[in-house]
Amino acid sequence: MRGAKQLVEVLDTLAAEAAKHSPRISRRAQAWLRVHAxxxxxRLPSGRLLAVNRAEQPIGLGAPTPxxxxxxxxxxxxxxxxxxxxxxxxxxxEVAYLxxxxxxxxxxxxxxxxYAGCLAAVLRTRPCxxxxxxxx
Numbered sequence: 152m153r154g155a156k157q158l159v160e161v162l163d164t165l166a167a168e169a170a171k172h173s174p175r176i177s178r179r180a181q182a183w184l185r186v187h188a189x190x191x192x193x194r195l196p197s198g199r200l201l202a203v204n205r206a207e208q209p210i211g212l213g214a215p216t217p218x219x220x221x222x223x224x225x226x227x228x229x230x231x232x233x234x235x236x237x238x239x240x241x242x243x244x245e246v247a248y249l250x251x252x253x254x255x256x257x258x259x260x261x262x263x264x265x266y267a268g269c270l271a272a273v274l275r276t277r278p279c280x281x282x283x284x285x286x287x
Contacts, residue, residue, distance in 0.1 A: 164183075164187070175259065175260070176256075176257050176258070176259065176260060176263060180257070181257035184205075184256055184257045184263075185204060185205045185206070185213075185257065186204050186205075186206070186210070186211065186212070186213045187204065187210055187211055188204065188205075188210065188256060188266070188270075189202035189203065189204065189210055189249055189270065190203060190204050190205045190207070190248065190249060190250065191203050191207075191239075191246050191247060191248045191249060192229075192234060192236065192239070192246065192247045192249075192273070193207075193245065193246045194231075194244065194245050194246065195224065195225060195228050197225050197228070198230075198231060199225055199228035199229060199230055199231070200228055200229050200230075200231055200234060200247070201224050201227060201228040201229075202227075202229075205255075209224050209227055233274075233275070234247075234273050234274065234275070235272060235273055235274075235275050236273065238269055238272035238273045239269070239273060240254065240269070247273075249266065249269055249270060249273065250262075250266055250269070254266070
């Protein structure tokens with residue numbers, strides 16, 4: 152499944168970035184995170200969930216794309232039962248958010264680690280604490 156593989160690659164990249172020694176996230180890494188790291192999972196008309204970035208576009212796409220409702224991205228979306236949305240920061244019937252402006256992974260290394268933990272829990276790859284449980 153292409154969508155799941157892409158998310159695991161994002162998780163690996165996040166873990167590598169969080170392991171670096173600097174407590175601050177570089178501007179280059181911040182820009183990468185805004186485009187390639189999932190901000191939320193949005194429900195498509197098919198019922199599948201698509202990972203979207205901070206610009207509310209499918210992860211990896213920075214430029215505006217056709218409406219998500221057109222079904223163009225179903226091949227990148229995941230079935231609802233593959234995800235543990237209880238690990239998300241907030242969730243509704245239409246969208247589940249992984250972070251908010253106060254817990255964004257590009258703010259600090261600690262936030263990035265917490266975010267990677269949340270994403271891993273949502274993907275059910277390993278148990279991790281919820282996002283937002285880091286010192287300010």
